[in-house]
Amino acid sequence: MSFPTADTLAAFSRHLHFRTLEEKLRERHPELGDRIQLGDIEGRDYLKVDLTGHQSVVLFLCRFGHADVWAIEDPDLDSPPSVWPLTTPADALVDAVHAVASAHLAGVPLPSPWRWHESEPSEVTELADLLVARDVRVLRVAAGNRYFPYGTRHAPKLDTVGGGWSKAVLEAELPDAYVRVALKPSLGWTVDAHSPLWDGWSRIDLGWCLRGRSSPVPGMPNTRVSLTEIAELLCRGRRTWDIESAWKPPRPSSPPAPTSAPTPQDALFPDALEDECVPGWFAGFRELWATAEGPEKRGGIGTLSASEVVEAVLEQLSDLGFADLREGVDPDEPIQSDFFHIAWHSGRKSLSTSAVHKMNSLAAASGEDAPKRLIVITGTGLTRPAADVANQAKAFAFYLDRETGELSAQHSRTHEALLPVRQPVRRELEPW
Numbered sequence: 107m108s109f110p111t112a113d114t115l116a117a118f119s120r121h122l123h124f125r126t127l128e129e130k131l132r133e134r135h136p137e138l139g140d141r142i143q144l145g146d147i148e149g150r151d152y153l154k155v156d157l158t159g160h161q162s163v164v165l166f167l168c169r170f171g172h173a174d175v176w177a178i179e180d181p182d183l184d185s186p187p188s189v190w191p192l193t194t195p196a197d198a199l200v201d202a203v204h205a206v207a208s209a210h211l212a213g214v215p216l217p218s219p220w221r222w223h224e225s226e227p228s229e230v231t232e233l234a235d236l237l238v239a240r241d242v243r244v245l246r247v248a249a250g251n252r253y254f255p256y257g258t259r260h261a262p263k264l265d266t267v268g269g270g271w272s273k274a275v276l277e278a279e280l281p282d283a284y285v286r287v288a289l290k291p292s293l294g295w296t297v298d299a300h301s302p303l304w305d306g307w308s309r310i311d312l313g314w315c316l317r318g319r320s321s322p323v324p325g326m327p328n329t330r331v332s333l334t335e336i337a338e339l340l341c342r343g344r345r346t347w348d349i350e351s352a353w354k355p356p357r358p359s360s361p362p363a364p365t366s367a368p369t370p371q372d373a374l375f376p377d378a379l380e381d382e383c384v385p386g387w388f389a390g391f392r393e394l395w396a397t398a399e400g401p402e403k404r405g406g407i408g409t410l411s412a413s414e415v416v417e418a419v420l421e422q423l424s425d426l427g428f429a430d431l432r433e434g435v436d437p438d439e440p441i442q443s444d445f446f447h448i449a450w451h452s453g454r455k456s457l458s459t460s461a462v463h464k465m466n467s468l469a470a471a472s473g474e475d476a477p478k479r480l481i482v483i484t485g486t487g488l489t490r491p492a493a494d495v496a497n498q499a500k501a502f503a504f505y506l507d508r509e510t511g512e513l514s515a516q517h518s519r520t521h522e523a524l525l526p527v528r529q530p531v532r533r534e535l536e537p538w
Contacts, residue, residue, distance in 0.1 A: 117149060120151055120167065121146075121151050124144055124151040124152070124153055125144065126196060127153050127165070127196055127199060127200055128142060128144045128153055130196050130197065130200050131153065131155075131200040131203060131204065134197065134200055134201065134204070135200070135201075135204040138155055138204065138207065141155045141156045141157075141207070142154075142155055143155075143156065150166065150167070151166070151167075152164050152165065152166040153165045153166070153203070155203060155204075155207040157181065157207065157210050157211060158211070161181040161210070162181070163178065163179070163180050163181070163203055163206045163207040163210065164178070164179045165177070165178050165199065165202075165203050166179075170189065170255055170262050170263055170264035171257075171262075171263035171264045172264075173264045174192055175189050175190060175191065175192065175253060175264060176189070176190040176191070176192065176194055176199060177189055177190075178190070178202055178203055178206055180206050180210060181210065184537060184538075186254075186255055186534070186535040187255060187262075187535075188202060188206070188220075188223050189223065189251075189253045189254065189255050189264065190202070190223070190251055190253065191251065191253060194225075194251070195225075198225035201225065202220055202225065205217065205220040206220065218231050218232075218234070218235050219231040219247075222234055222244075222247035223247075223251050223253075223254070224247060224249055224250055224251055225250060225251070226249070226250060228249045228250075228274055229274060229289055229328065229333060230247050230248070230249055230274040230275065230276045230287070230289065231247055231249070232333055233276055233287065233333045233336060233337060234247045234276055234278075236333055236334060236337040237276075237278055237337050237340065237341075240337060240338075240341050242278050242279075242280060242337075242340065242341065243278060243279045243280075244276065244277075244278045245277045245278060245279055245532070245534075246267050246275070246276070246277045246531075247274075247275075247276050247277075248266075248267035248269070248274065248275045248276075249273070249274040249275075252266040252267040252275075253265075253266060254266075254267065254534075255535045256533040256534055256535055257533075257535065257536065258536050259535065259536060259537075259538055262535060265531065265533070267531075268286075268526060268528045268531070269286065269288050269526070271290065271291075271518060271521040271522045272288040272289060272290055272291075272522070273289045273290065273291055274288070274289045275287070275288050275289075276288075277530070277531070278340070279532070280340065280341075280343065280344075281343070282301070282302075282343055282344040282345075283299040283300060283301050283302075283343075283344045284299070284300040284530040284532075285297060285298065285299050285300075285310075285340055286298045286299075286300075286526055286530075287336065287340075289328060290325055290522040291518075291522070292497075292500075292518070292519050292522055293323070293324055293325030293519075293522045293523065294325045294326050294327040294328050294329075294330075294331075295312060295325060295326050295327075295328055295331060295336065296309065296312075296324060296325045296326075296427075296522075297309070297310040297312060297336065297339075297340070298310070298525055298526055299344065299347060299349055300526075300529070300530050301344060301349070301351075303351075304350075304351035306351055306352055306354065307352060307525045307526050308349040308350060308351065308352050308425070308525075309324065309349070309352075309425060309426060309427050309525060310339070310347045310349060311347075311348065311427060311429065312325070312326040312331060312336075312339075313326060313429070314348065314429075315339055315346070315347060315348065316331060316335055316339060320427075320429035320430075321427070321429060322428065322429055322430035322443070322444075322445035322446070323427070323428070323445075323479075324426050324427030324428065324522075324523045325427065325522075325523075352422075352425040352525060353418065353421040353422045353425055355507075355510035355511065355512040356510055384412065385412055385437040385438050385440065386438045387438055387439075387440065387450040387452075388412040388415065388450075389452075390450075390452030390453070390485075391415070391450070391452040391485050391506075391508075392409075393452070394452045394453075394454065394485050394486070394508075395409045395485070395508045397454075398508060409508050409509065410508065410509070410510075410511050412440070414511060415506065415511055416433065416440040416441065417511075418510075418511030418512070418513075419441065419483060419504075419506065419511065419513065420432075420433060420441055422511075422512070422513050423441075423481070423513070425525065426523050426524065426525065427523070428443075428446070428481070428502075430443045430444055430445040430446065431443050431446070431448075443478075443481075445478060445479060446469070446478055446479050446480070446481045447468065447469035447470075447472045447473075447478040447479070447480055447481070448481045448482075448483065449465045449468070449469070449480060449481070449482050449483070450482075450483050450484075451465075451482055451483070451484040451485065451486070452484075452485045452486075453485075453486060454486065455486060456484075456486050456487045456488055456489050456492070457482070457484060457486070457487070457488045457489065457492045457503070458489055458491075458492055459489070459491045459492045459494075459495045461492065462482075462488070462492045462495045462496055462499070462501070462503075463495060465480055465482060465501075466480050466495075466499045466501060469501075479499075479500055479501060479502075480496075480499060480501035480502070481501065481502045481503075481504070482496070482501065482502070482503040482504065482516075483504055483506050483513070484503060484504070484505055484506065484516070485505070485506055485508065486505075487505050487516055488503055488516045488517060493516060493517035493518075494517075496516070496517045496519065496520075497517050497518055497519050500519065501519070502519060502520050502523060503515075503516040503517055503520055504516060504520060
């Protein structure tokens, strides 16, 4: 007796799954009745709902690029298929099929949230509806389903909506900007705009635009702003957002030409004077960076000075929405804030949990009327347990690049605060 092959078993398993979907569709939506059919073409199963005029809505498994997905095709050849992950619950799949079929049978547009390829209403689907009602072109909405197809119709590919540190994302195109609205787990709403004037992302200060007062922390809690306010703000356009080009890291340049070796007399005093002028917070960074591989071996642009580091860090944090920061008068406290305590870490080892606890206690004690929150600028990073402690303490830890001064995130709360890195994704499924 021969055993079935792996391909045969897989095909049988898929068939059983389609049988389950058919039963669930009949059970949840009995009004579709005899319109529901289960079939196959060349061994590929599909579930369809017959409409009128030999048209139908079809659910099937297919491959977009290198990924297998669920797809729902409707009779409208100009509309893209609704694409869903393989892990989508059966109830959601059959409800999506029912929504598409019912809309065609009734001759009405596909309702929300299904029109956004989402199975549950959410803040972003409601915001998308508000924007569409104001004639804004909403490109993508992603909460539970981040998939969208692009490319040619005969060989479509699959992409995912960015913003992995967000609970939900909405992307829209306005006449003068491309905007990404994101709901973050810790920070609430952030709105970032990509302007063609400087080909980069900038953060819209929701506190300033809607309340006339900036918040010291990026974002705005969803309990403090309504979706209507966000929609109306976006519709006012870029001129009312008070945004400008964000900081960008300097481009690498060729290493400086070698100079003649200084005489002993030349080198005697300048180094001593330079050491006297080095702030205490920067001395550790300079020592840390001196042990790193020289930029001439990597084509870098060299180690930054103290003033260049302060300028880069202050500008980047301000761009992210830390609105309470200012340049300090005391050289040993280069960035000051009434809300945050800024700590500089230049140790050779990554910050441990005990170190973060200590820094957070010092930050809290540094406030006169209220405990201060912690911002850490580190040259080495955080351990994973220390990152968890930073999240619990509502702190922000950034890694400082020695050559460019660019800040990168060290834990989830800081990731939420960063500007988008990816350029606007305008690609869509091409028409037939």
